[in-house]
Amino acid sequence: MKNKTYNRKKIVVTCVICITLLIGLCGRLAYIMLYQSEYYTARAKELHERERSIKAARGRILDANGTVLADNKTVCTISVIHSQVTQPEIVISNLSKILGLSEEYVRKRVEKVSSIERIKSNVEKETGDAIRKLNLAGVKVDEDYKRYYPYASLASKVLGFTGGDNQGIIGLEVIYEEELAGEEGTIFTVTDAKGIEVEEAGEERVEPVSGHDLHISLDVNIQQYATQLAMQAMETKQAESVSIIVMNPQDGEILAMVNVPEFDLNHPFELPDTLDTTTLSEKEKQDALNQIWRNGCINDTYEPGSTFKIITAAAGLEEGVVTTEDNFSCPGYTIVEDRKIRCHKIAGHGAETFVEAIENSCKQEFMKML
Secondary structure (H helix, E strand, O other): OHHHHHHHHHHHHHHHHHHHHHHHHHHHHHHHHHOOOHHHHHHHHHHHHHEEEEEEEEEEOOOOOOOOEEEEEEEEEEOOOOOOOOHHHHHHHHHHHOOOOOOHHHHHHOOOOOOEEEEEEEEEEHHHHHHHHHHOEEEEEEEEEEEEEEOOOOOHHHHEEEOOOOEOOHHHHHHHHHHHEEEEEEEEEEEOOOOOEEEEHEEEEEEOEEOOOOOOOHHHHHHHHHHHHHHHHHHHHOOEEEEEEEEOOOOOOEEEEEEEEOOOOOOOOOOOOOOOOOOHHHHHHHHHHHHOOHHHHOOOOOOOOHHHHHHHHHHHHHOOOOOOOOEEEOOOEEEOOOEEEEEEOOOOOOOEEHHHHHHOOOHHHHHHHO
């Protein structure tokens, strides 16, 4: 009788414990399903979704008249997803042949166990379309953008250029990076437990946001004309470089900024043929590129010298200090306090009008105006 009572109590206690645990489990399940559903749905989505970025179209750069100086060209990025490749040898053979890459290079990326591996970017659209038509399992062809400069070398050191990731490196491209860049989009694809894409699920896209256009004060016509003059001056004077800045005197806007020799913005990493690159180290090559990209108009110091006489003459006429009919006399020097400042013509220019003083670039007369 004692044993029966003991066993009955044991059974009751066990039942109570089991019921309590069951109630607790049901409560926990209800809590997860009702209050934590969004959290676990998002986690499950992250686990089964694969992401691929979509580059945004970079904002254009336009001159004062709306002429496009920097634009975008549609290209493709070729990638592989290891878990989805079913015929690796066929993939390696086709990609290496079409993209002009070594089989060893492609094999390393195809066989690398990763969520997604980029094979090559900035591939011409026609080439990307040809790969897409092969319908190779695990090979992704995503449309992308590459910077394109219609005028090649025009204003190259002002505009600057972008790198392989479409980010600005020098010039206006890097200064206005935030405005030009835009926001990348994303492609979401659903995969199973093995990482194989579920075709029936389709794709979900978050569209990219294009960058803002940049309107600058340069005038392409004035820029081209100033570039021609700079090239002529460099050839005539056998100079290493020539710089020209054209400004609007009313508001100081830059209408042209020339630094010759320029470089091709569509191939900015190519060194000139006149430079022997066979003996150069990588650092020396980079230093040479930095010199080619350097904008002398804003980075180098320059003593204006006689070119400032034009400003002095204009200021004198505007203020009424001199007129075009005024006469001067140049003895070949001028004494300023304890110094004798000589004219470039030691014998002096003698009697001369204001106009003749400008023609002769006679510093003595400009000193008198001041």
